Amino acid sequence: MSRSVLFRLGVSLILLFCLMSPVFFMACDDDDDDDATPTPTPTPTPPPALEYAFVTATDYASGSFYTVTLDSPRTVSTYGTSSSISSDPVCFYSDPYVYVVNRFGFDNIQTFDPENDFGLVAEYSVGTGTNPQEIVVISAEKAYVSQLAAASLLIVNPKNGNQLGTIDMSAYADDDGFPEMAMMHYHAASQSLFVAMQRLDTATYMNVPPNYVVVVNTANDSIKNVIELTGLNPFTDFFYRESNDMLYIGNVGVFTLNDGGIELVNPNSMTAQGYCITEEALGGDIIDFVIFSDTLGYAIISDADFITHVVVFDPSTGTRTSVLLSSAGYDLAGIELNKRDEMWVLDRAYTGPAIHVYNAATQELIETLALSTLPPCWMCFIEN
Ligand SMILES: [Ca+2]
Ligand SMILES: [Ca+2]
Numbered sequence: 001m002s003r004s005v006l007f008r009l010g011v012s013l014i015l016l017f018c019l020m021s022p023v024f025f026m027a028c029d030d031d032d033d034d035d036a037t038p039t040p041t042p043t044p045t046p047p048p049a050l051e052y053a054f055v056t057a058t059d060y061a062s063g064s065f066y067t068v069t070l071d072s073p074r075t076v077s078t079y080g081t082s083s084s085i086s087s088d089p090v091c092f093y094s095d096p097y098v099y100v101v102n103r104f105g106f107d108n109i110q111t112f113d114p115e116n117d118f119g120l121v122a123e124y125s126v127g128t129g130t131n132p133q134e135i136v137v138i139s140a141e142k143a144y145v146s147q148l149a150a151a152s153l154l155i156v157n158p159k160n161g162n163q164l165g166t167i168d169m170s171a172y173a174d175d176d177g178f179p180e181m182a183m184m185h186y187h188a189a190s191q192s193l194f195v196a197m198q199r200l201d202t203a204t205y206m207n208v209p210p211n212y213v214v215v216v217n218t219a220n221d222s223i224k225n226v227i228e229l230t231g232l233n234p235f236t237d238f239f240y241r242e243s244n245d246m247l248y249i250g251n252v253g254v255f256t257l258n259d260g261g262i263e264l265v266n267p268n269s270m271t272a273q274g275y276c277i278t279e280e281a282l283g284g285d286i287i288d289f290v291i292f293s294d295t296l297g298y299a300i301i302s303d304a305d306f307i308t309h310v311v312v313f314d315p316s317t318g319t320r321t322s323v324l325l326s327s328a329g330y331d332l333a334g335i336e337l338n339k340r341d342e343m344w345v346l347d348r349a350y351t352g353p354a355i356h357v358y359n360a361a362t363q364e365l366i367e368t369l370a371l372s373t374l375p376p377c378w379m380c381f382i383e384n
Protein backbone atom coordinates (compact mmCIF):
# COMPACT_ATOMS: atom_id res chain seq x y z
CA MET A 1 0.00 0.00 0.00
CA SER A 2 1.44 3.38 -0.95
CA ARG A 3 2.31 5.99 1.64
CA SER A 4 -0.34 8.45 0.27
CA VAL A 5 -3.07 5.80 0.47
CA LEU A 6 -1.99 5.07 4.06
CA PHE A 7 -2.11 8.80 4.84
CA ARG A 8 -5.59 9.20 3.39
CA LEU A 9 -6.76 6.11 5.27
CA GLY A 10 -5.29 7.56 8.48
CA VAL A 11 -7.10 10.91 7.98
CA SER A 12 -10.39 9.10 7.27
CA LEU A 13 -10.01 7.00 10.42
CA ILE A 14 -9.33 10.08 12.58
CA LEU A 15 -12.42 11.82 11.19
CA LEU A 16 -14.51 8.70 11.77
CA PHE A 17 -13.17 8.47 15.33
CA CYS A 18 -14.09 12.13 16.00
CA LEU A 19 -17.62 11.51 14.79
CA MET A 20 -18.08 8.41 16.95
CA SER A 21 -16.39 9.40 20.23
CA PRO A 22 -17.89 12.04 22.52
CA VAL A 23 -14.48 12.79 24.07
CA PHE A 24 -12.79 13.19 20.71
CA PHE A 25 -15.83 15.04 19.44
CA MET A 26 -15.09 17.68 22.07
CA ALA A 27 -11.42 17.68 21.20
CA CYS A 28 -12.13 18.00 17.51
CA ASP A 29 -14.91 20.50 17.92
CA ASP A 30 -13.61 24.01 17.58
CA ASP A 31 -16.32 26.24 19.02
CA ASP A 32 -14.22 28.64 21.10
CA ASP A 33 -13.22 32.08 19.98
CA ASP A 34 -9.46 31.73 19.54
CA ASP A 35 -9.58 31.24 15.78
CA ALA A 36 -7.10 34.07 15.32
CA THR A 37 -4.26 31.92 16.79
CA PRO A 38 -2.54 30.16 13.90
CA THR A 39 -2.31 26.40 14.26
CA PRO A 40 1.30 25.23 13.92
CA THR A 41 1.86 23.16 10.81
CA PRO A 42 2.91 19.65 11.85
CA THR A 43 6.38 18.66 10.61
CA PRO A 44 6.05 15.70 8.26
CA THR A 45 7.79 12.58 9.53
CA PRO A 46 10.50 11.53 7.06
CA PRO A 47 10.12 8.02 5.68
CA PRO A 48 12.31 5.45 7.46
CA ALA A 49 15.64 4.78 5.76
CA LEU A 50 15.86 1.57 3.82
CA GLU A 51 17.36 -1.35 5.69
CA TYR A 52 19.91 -3.65 4.12
CA ALA A 53 22.24 -6.54 4.54
CA PHE A 54 25.73 -5.51 3.40
CA VAL A 55 27.62 -8.54 2.13
CA THR A 56 31.30 -8.86 1.29
CA ALA A 57 32.27 -11.52 -1.20
CA THR A 58 35.43 -13.10 -2.52
CA ASP A 59 36.73 -15.87 -4.73
CA TYR A 60 40.17 -15.33 -3.12
CA ALA A 61 41.37 -13.59 -6.31
CA SER A 62 39.09 -10.55 -6.22
CA GLY A 63 36.47 -9.11 -3.90
CA SER A 64 33.35 -6.98 -4.05
CA PHE A 65 30.32 -6.10 -1.98
CA TYR A 66 26.62 -6.09 -2.65
CA THR A 67 23.51 -5.25 -0.66
CA VAL A 68 20.20 -7.00 -0.09
CA THR A 69 17.09 -5.13 1.04
CA LEU A 70 15.57 -6.50 4.23
CA ASP A 71 12.05 -5.68 3.04
CA SER A 72 10.43 -8.22 0.77
CA PRO A 73 10.95 -8.75 -2.12
CA ARG A 74 14.57 -9.01 -1.01
CA THR A 75 16.55 -7.37 -3.78
CA VAL A 76 20.26 -7.81 -4.45
CA SER A 77 22.05 -4.68 -5.71
CA THR A 78 25.58 -4.55 -7.08
CA TYR A 79 27.64 -1.40 -7.43
CA GLY A 80 30.05 -2.02 -10.32
CA THR A 81 33.65 -0.92 -10.00
CA SER A 82 32.85 1.28 -7.00
CA SER A 83 32.27 -1.89 -4.96
CA SER A 84 35.78 -3.17 -5.56
CA ILE A 85 37.32 -4.31 -2.29
CA SER A 86 40.10 -6.74 -1.42
CA SER A 87 39.90 -10.52 -1.71
CA ASP A 88 40.08 -10.86 2.11
CA PRO A 89 37.29 -8.50 3.24
CA VAL A 90 35.13 -8.33 6.36
CA CYS A 91 32.57 -5.63 7.15
CA PHE A 92 31.10 -3.81 10.15
CA TYR A 93 28.29 -1.26 10.36
CA SER A 94 28.41 1.67 12.73
CA ASP A 95 25.88 4.38 11.98
CA PRO A 96 26.25 6.14 9.55
CA TYR A 97 28.95 4.15 7.70
CA VAL A 98 29.89 0.64 6.69
CA TYR A 99 33.55 -0.20 7.30
CA VAL A 100 35.27 -2.83 5.15
CA VAL A 101 38.42 -4.18 6.75
CA ASN A 102 40.77 -5.56 4.12
CA ARG A 103 42.83 -8.13 5.97
CA PHE A 104 45.85 -10.25 5.05
CA GLY A 105 48.12 -8.55 2.52
CA PHE A 106 45.90 -5.46 2.13
CA ASP A 107 46.06 -3.79 5.55
CA ASN A 108 43.53 -1.03 4.92
CA ILE A 109 40.04 0.10 5.81
CA GLN A 110 37.42 1.47 3.41
CA THR A 111 34.41 3.47 4.57
CA PHE A 112 31.16 3.40 2.55
CA ASP A 113 28.07 5.60 2.93
CA PRO A 114 24.66 3.84 2.75
CA GLU A 115 22.96 7.25 2.45
CA ASN A 116 24.94 7.99 -0.71
CA ASP A 117 24.42 4.82 -2.74
CA PHE A 118 27.21 3.09 -0.79
CA GLY A 119 29.81 5.45 -2.23
CA LEU A 120 33.38 5.37 -0.95
CA VAL A 121 33.95 7.99 1.78
CA ALA A 122 37.53 7.15 2.75
CA GLU A 123 40.24 4.55 2.40
CA TYR A 124 43.22 4.44 4.72
CA SER A 125 46.14 2.17 5.49
CA VAL A 126 46.52 0.82 9.02
CA GLY A 127 50.16 -0.21 8.53
CA THR A 128 51.78 -2.55 6.01
CA GLY A 129 51.79 -6.18 7.10
CA THR A 130 49.61 -5.67 10.19
CA ASN A 131 46.69 -7.87 9.04
CA PRO A 132 43.74 -5.90 10.53
CA GLN A 133 40.77 -7.94 11.75
CA GLU A 134 38.08 -5.58 13.04
CA ILE A 135 37.26 -1.93 13.59
CA VAL A 136 35.06 -0.97 16.55
CA VAL A 137 33.76 2.58 16.37
CA ILE A 138 32.88 4.09 19.74
CA SER A 139 32.30 7.67 18.56
CA ALA A 140 32.53 9.74 15.38
CA GLU A 141 36.12 10.56 16.33
CA LYS A 142 37.40 7.35 17.88
CA ALA A 143 37.72 3.72 16.86
CA TYR A 144 39.88 0.73 17.73
CA VAL A 145 41.48 -1.54 15.13
CA SER A 146 42.67 -5.03 16.09
CA GLN A 147 45.56 -6.44 14.07
CA LEU A 148 46.80 -10.00 14.02
CA ALA A 149 50.41 -9.07 13.21
CA ALA A 150 50.94 -6.27 15.71
CA ALA A 151 51.84 -5.94 19.36
CA SER A 152 49.61 -2.89 19.95
CA LEU A 153 45.94 -2.07 19.59
CA LEU A 154 45.53 0.83 17.16
CA ILE A 155 43.31 3.86 17.89
CA VAL A 156 42.15 5.86 14.87
CA ASN A 157 39.70 8.47 13.72
CA PRO A 158 37.26 6.14 11.91
CA LYS A 159 36.43 8.62 9.16
CA ASN A 160 39.90 9.50 7.93
CA GLY A 161 42.19 6.97 9.61
CA ASN A 162 44.24 9.57 11.47
CA GLN A 163 46.14 7.59 14.08
CA LEU A 164 45.37 8.76 17.61
CA GLY A 165 47.54 6.33 19.56
CA THR A 166 48.16 2.71 20.43
CA ILE A 167 47.75 0.45 23.46
CA ASP A 168 50.66 -1.88 24.13
CA MET A 169 49.50 -5.51 24.26
CA SER A 170 52.92 -7.18 24.12
CA ALA A 171 52.52 -8.42 27.71
CA TYR A 172 49.89 -10.90 26.45
CA ALA A 173 51.94 -12.17 23.50
CA ASP A 174 53.53 -15.56 23.03
CA ASP A 175 57.24 -15.80 22.15
CA ASP A 176 56.87 -14.21 18.70
CA GLY A 177 55.87 -10.92 20.32
CA PHE A 178 52.33 -10.78 18.87
CA PRO A 179 49.26 -11.80 20.93
CA GLU A 180 47.20 -12.12 17.70
CA MET A 181 44.40 -9.67 18.54
CA ALA A 182 41.32 -10.89 16.69
CA MET A 183 37.69 -9.90 17.27
CA MET A 184 36.39 -7.26 19.68
CA HIS A 185 33.20 -6.09 21.39
CA TYR A 186 32.43 -2.70 22.87
CA HIS A 187 30.27 -2.91 26.01
CA ALA A 188 29.07 0.69 26.15
CA ALA A 189 27.47 0.49 29.61
CA SER A 190 30.79 -0.25 31.26
CA GLN A 191 32.97 1.64 28.76
CA SER A 192 34.82 -1.59 28.15
CA LEU A 193 36.34 -2.91 24.96
CA PHE A 194 36.80 -6.69 24.96
CA VAL A 195 39.68 -7.85 22.73
CA ALA A 196 40.06 -11.56 21.99
CA MET A 197 43.65 -12.78 21.67
CA GLN A 198 44.28 -15.91 19.59
CA ARG A 199 47.93 -16.33 20.69
CA LEU A 200 49.24 -18.20 17.67
CA ASP A 201 52.86 -19.11 17.07
CA THR A 202 53.63 -17.25 13.84
CA ALA A 203 55.98 -20.04 12.68
CA THR A 204 53.50 -22.90 13.06
CA TYR A 205 50.09 -21.25 13.54
CA MET A 206 49.65 -23.50 16.56
CA ASN A 207 47.87 -21.99 19.52
CA VAL A 208 49.90 -21.13 22.61
CA PRO A 209 47.92 -21.52 25.88
CA PRO A 210 46.54 -19.82 27.86
CA ASN A 211 44.30 -17.56 25.81
CA TYR A 212 42.92 -14.22 26.89
CA VAL A 213 40.30 -11.58 26.41
CA VAL A 214 41.86 -8.28 27.40
CA VAL A 215 39.51 -5.54 28.61
CA VAL A 216 40.35 -1.94 27.70
CA ASN A 217 38.90 0.99 29.62
CA THR A 218 37.84 3.21 26.72
CA ALA A 219 37.61 6.29 28.95
CA ASN A 220 41.40 6.41 29.38
CA ASP A 221 42.72 3.58 27.16
CA SER A 222 44.23 1.66 30.06
CA ILE A 223 43.99 -2.11 30.57
CA LYS A 224 41.13 -2.83 32.93
CA ASN A 225 41.33 -6.58 33.23
CA VAL A 226 42.67 -9.74 31.61
CA ILE A 227 40.24 -12.64 31.35
CA GLU A 228 41.67 -16.12 30.90
CA LEU A 229 39.39 -18.18 28.68
CA THR A 230 38.43 -21.77 29.40
CA GLY A 231 38.98 -22.63 25.74
CA LEU A 232 41.66 -21.89 23.18
CA ASN A 233 41.78 -20.04 19.89
CA PRO A 234 38.83 -17.59 20.05
CA PHE A 235 37.93 -17.82 16.38
CA THR A 236 34.44 -16.38 15.96
CA ASP A 237 33.23 -12.86 16.50
CA PHE A 238 31.75 -12.01 19.88
CA PHE A 239 27.98 -12.37 20.14
CA TYR A 240 26.31 -10.04 22.65
CA ARG A 241 22.87 -10.77 24.10
CA GLU A 242 21.19 -7.71 25.52
CA SER A 243 18.51 -9.70 27.38
CA ASN A 244 21.01 -11.33 29.73
CA ASP A 245 23.86 -8.86 29.23
CA MET A 246 26.30 -11.62 28.35
CA LEU A 247 29.03 -12.07 25.76
CA TYR A 248 29.60 -15.31 23.91
CA ILE A 249 32.59 -16.33 21.80
CA GLY A 250 33.44 -19.51 19.88
CA ASN A 251 36.77 -21.11 20.82
CA VAL A 252 37.71 -23.49 18.03
CA GLY A 253 40.84 -24.91 19.68
CA VAL A 254 42.46 -27.22 17.14
CA PHE A 255 40.68 -27.65 13.80
CA THR A 256 39.43 -31.25 13.28
CA LEU A 257 39.42 -31.91 17.04
CA ASN A 258 36.20 -31.41 19.01
CA ASP A 259 38.10 -29.64 21.78
CA GLY A 260 36.42 -26.21 21.96
CA GLY A 261 33.00 -24.69 22.32
CA ILE A 262 30.96 -21.53 22.78
CA GLU A 263 32.14 -19.78 25.92
CA LEU A 264 30.32 -17.19 28.03
CA VAL A 265 32.04 -14.05 29.24
CA ASN A 266 30.32 -11.82 31.79
CA PRO A 267 31.15 -8.25 30.71
CA ASN A 268 30.37 -6.80 34.15
CA SER A 269 32.29 -9.17 36.41
CA MET A 270 34.82 -9.56 33.55
CA THR A 271 35.06 -13.31 34.08
CA ALA A 272 34.93 -16.31 31.75
CA GLN A 273 32.11 -18.65 32.71
CA GLY A 274 32.87 -21.78 30.72
CA TYR A 275 31.03 -23.31 27.79
CA CYS A 276 27.31 -23.08 27.13
CA ILE A 277 27.89 -25.86 24.59
CA THR A 278 31.01 -27.80 23.62
CA GLU A 279 32.23 -28.68 20.13
CA GLU A 280 31.73 -32.31 21.10
CA ALA A 281 28.01 -31.64 21.66
CA LEU A 282 27.81 -29.47 18.53
CA GLY A 283 29.47 -32.20 16.46
CA GLY A 284 32.36 -30.26 14.93
CA ASP A 285 34.58 -27.20 14.89
CA ILE A 286 32.75 -23.99 15.72
CA ILE A 287 32.79 -21.61 12.72
CA ASP A 288 30.08 -19.09 13.63
CA PHE A 289 26.95 -18.93 15.77
CA VAL A 290 24.04 -16.84 17.06
CA ILE A 291 21.99 -17.15 20.24
CA PHE A 292 18.30 -16.38 19.68
CA SER A 293 16.90 -17.07 23.16
CA ASP A 294 17.77 -18.74 26.48
CA THR A 295 16.98 -22.11 24.90
CA LEU A 296 17.65 -21.63 21.18
CA GLY A 297 20.93 -21.11 19.35
CA TYR A 298 22.27 -21.83 15.88
CA ALA A 299 25.84 -22.69 14.99
CA ILE A 300 27.79 -23.32 11.82
CA ILE A 301 30.09 -26.26 12.43
CA SER A 302 32.61 -28.07 10.27
CA ASP A 303 32.60 -31.84 10.72
CA ALA A 304 35.48 -34.34 10.47
CA ASP A 305 35.12 -34.37 6.66
CA PHE A 306 35.16 -30.54 6.44
CA ILE A 307 31.47 -30.46 5.58
CA THR A 308 29.65 -27.48 7.11
CA HIS A 309 26.25 -27.63 8.79
CA VAL A 310 23.90 -25.29 10.58
CA VAL A 311 22.95 -27.05 13.81
CA VAL A 312 20.27 -26.05 16.31
CA PHE A 313 21.19 -26.17 19.98
CA ASP A 314 19.87 -25.39 23.43
CA PRO A 315 22.35 -23.15 25.28
CA SER A 316 20.59 -23.80 28.59
CA THR A 317 21.32 -27.53 28.46
CA GLY A 318 24.37 -27.58 26.17
CA THR A 319 22.75 -30.03 23.78
CA ARG A 320 22.36 -30.13 20.01
CA THR A 321 18.74 -30.62 19.04
CA SER A 322 18.79 -30.92 15.24
CA VAL A 323 20.61 -30.22 11.98
CA LEU A 324 18.94 -27.41 10.04
CA LEU A 325 21.10 -27.27 6.91
CA SER A 326 24.03 -29.24 5.48
CA SER A 327 26.26 -28.16 2.62
CA ALA A 328 28.13 -30.27 0.09
CA GLY A 329 31.53 -29.00 1.24
CA TYR A 330 33.13 -26.32 3.39
CA ASP A 331 30.55 -23.79 2.15
CA LEU A 332 28.60 -22.19 5.00
CA ALA A 333 30.58 -19.08 5.89
CA GLY A 334 28.52 -16.94 8.23
CA ILE A 335 25.31 -16.70 10.24
CA GLU A 336 23.72 -13.47 11.50
CA LEU A 337 20.52 -12.41 13.27
CA ASN A 338 18.69 -9.20 12.46
CA LYS A 339 16.14 -7.20 14.46
CA ARG A 340 13.33 -8.81 12.47
CA ASP A 341 14.16 -12.15 14.11
CA GLU A 342 15.51 -13.42 10.82
CA MET A 343 18.60 -15.57 10.62
CA TRP A 344 20.66 -15.21 7.45
CA VAL A 345 23.15 -17.89 6.42
CA LEU A 346 25.87 -17.25 3.84
CA ASP A 347 26.47 -20.16 1.49
CA ARG A 348 29.53 -20.24 -0.79
CA ALA A 349 28.43 -23.42 -2.63
CA TYR A 350 30.47 -24.10 -5.77
CA THR A 351 27.28 -25.00 -7.62
CA GLY A 352 25.80 -21.59 -6.83
CA PRO A 353 26.31 -19.19 -3.94
CA ALA A 354 23.22 -18.25 -1.96
CA ILE A 355 21.84 -16.63 1.16
CA HIS A 356 19.32 -18.64 3.17
CA VAL A 357 16.86 -16.57 5.22
CA TYR A 358 15.17 -18.30 8.15
CA ASN A 359 12.61 -17.35 10.75
CA ALA A 360 14.88 -17.61 13.78
CA ALA A 361 12.00 -18.28 16.17
CA THR A 362 10.42 -21.14 14.21
CA GLN A 363 13.44 -22.41 12.19
CA GLU A 364 11.30 -22.13 9.07
CA LEU A 365 13.13 -21.34 5.80
CA ILE A 366 11.64 -18.10 4.48
CA GLU A 367 13.65 -17.80 1.29
CA THR A 368 16.85 -18.91 -0.43
CA LEU A 369 18.29 -16.06 -2.48
CA ALA A 370 20.37 -17.41 -5.36
CA LEU A 371 23.32 -15.11 -6.06
CA SER A 372 24.89 -14.43 -9.42
CA THR A 373 27.83 -12.75 -7.72
CA LEU A 374 31.09 -13.70 -6.04
CA PRO A 375 30.53 -16.11 -3.13
CA PRO A 376 29.60 -14.29 0.11
CA CYS A 377 32.08 -14.40 2.98
CA TRP A 378 30.87 -11.89 5.62
CA MET A 379 27.86 -9.67 6.29
CA CYS A 380 26.46 -6.98 8.52
CA PHE A 381 22.95 -5.59 8.83
CA ILE A 382 22.17 -1.91 8.35
CA GLU A 383 19.09 -1.41 10.51
CA ASN A 384 17.45 1.63 12.04
CA1 LIG B 1 51.88 -14.88 18.36
CA1 LIG C 1 38.21 -27.74 17.48
